[in-house]
Amino acid sequence: MWRRSRSSSASRSASLATVDGERRLTDLRHVGQLLHAAAVTDQMGTTALTAWLRRRIAETGEDTGNEERSRRLESDAEAVQVLTIHRSKGLEFPIVYLPFLWEPSHIQSGAQPVFFHDPEAGDARSIDVGLEGTEFERHQEQHIVERRGEDLRLAYVALTRAQHQAVVWWAGSWDSRNSPLSRLLFERDGEGNVAPWSSTVPDDGAAVERFEALAAEAPGCIAVERSTLGLTSAWADAVPEPAALSAALFDRSLDWRWRRTSYSDITAGAWEARVASEPEVAVVTDEPALGAAPPAPTGTPDARAAPHRALARR
Numbered sequence: 001m002w003r004r005s006r007s008s009s010a011s012r013s014a015s016l017a018t019v020d021g022e023r024r025l026t027d028l029r030h031v032g033q034l035l036h037a038a039a040v041t042d043q044m045g046t047t048a049l050t051a052w053l054r055r056r057i058a059e060t061g062e063d064t065g066n067e068e069r070s071r072r073l074e075s076d077a078e079a080v081q082v083l084t085i086h087r088s089k090g091l092e093f094p095i096v097y098l099p100f101l102w103e104p105s106h107i108q109s110g111a112q113p114v115f116f117h118d119p120e121a122g123d124a125r126s127i128d129v130g131l132e133g134t135e136f137e138r139h140q141e142q143h144i145v146e147r148r149g150e151d152l153r154l155a156y157v158a159l160t161r162a163q164h165q166a167v168v169w170w171a172g173s174w175d176s177r178n179s180p181l182s183r184l185l186f187e188r189d190g191e192g193n194v195a196p197w198s199s200t201v202p203d204d205g206a207a208v209e210r211f212e213a214l215a216a217e218a219p220g221c222i223a224v225e226r227s228t229l230g231l232t233s234a235w236a237d238a239v240p241e242p243a244a245l246s247a248a249l250f251d252r253s254l255d256w257r258w259r260r261t262s263y264s265d266i267t268a269g270a271w272e273a274r275v276a277s278e279p280e281v282a283v284v285t286d287e288p289a290l291g292a293a294p295p296a297p298t299g300t301p302d303a304r305a306a307p308h309r310a311l312a313r314r
Helices: 002-007 009-016 021-042 046-058 134-159 180-186 204-216 301-305 307-313
Strands: 093-098 114-118 124-128 162-168
Touching (some): 021 046, 093 134, 124 134, 134 162, 180 204
Antiparallel strands (some): 114 124
């Protein structure tokens, strides 16, 4: 329904005539795709889709991590895109920057298994894991030739992505002699064949001379400029105004009742008292002190004279 309503040229023209028309069309297309996905997944009709959309609108303030519902760009035509040469195949851009054509692809040195197309076997795809011998040296050389040829093909892809302008850098590094840009400029014979490698690195003067000769063959189409090394710069935000500093004052009282203790100390009053020694209690003693006079006798004379009789009566 949405596609049919937006497919008419009059409807699109009316929307695009406004200042934010492209923005609105992108948002409507996004909402339509989300509704279609919800209808197919949950088998919802028009009424259920209306309620679903109402809930999603109410949840927009909380559901901020769902990338599927993030607002899409209405157009990326003016955005800077960083792509590898492989990813750029089949695409075109108004302006293309190629900062690394002066650098060849990395090929591991030393004894490593190599892949190649063997010309003695009908260009069959082969691999050599022998790592030694004259045959391995020939196979390793064929592997390098094919890798350098692939560099040339990628350079062609990169240079033909530009619709209006291609900006190419050159740097005379140690291995730039084997780069596709260097071989295209300095190692091409009269028939157009490009050598897979070079033995020397052209200096800056020779490179500028070759670039200027190339520019003379296409007047008004190629410009040669020397890059100058300036001072390194980095983005920095505006420095905020310094704040007035002052020493902090401790103007509150401490509660000294707070202390660090153990669980046993906290629960000490919740348990029975521990068994301890009995307290000392003063008692009466009937033993005279050492050196003291004996106590005065008490009772009747008969009792004193005949204690056995008194005991017998008891």
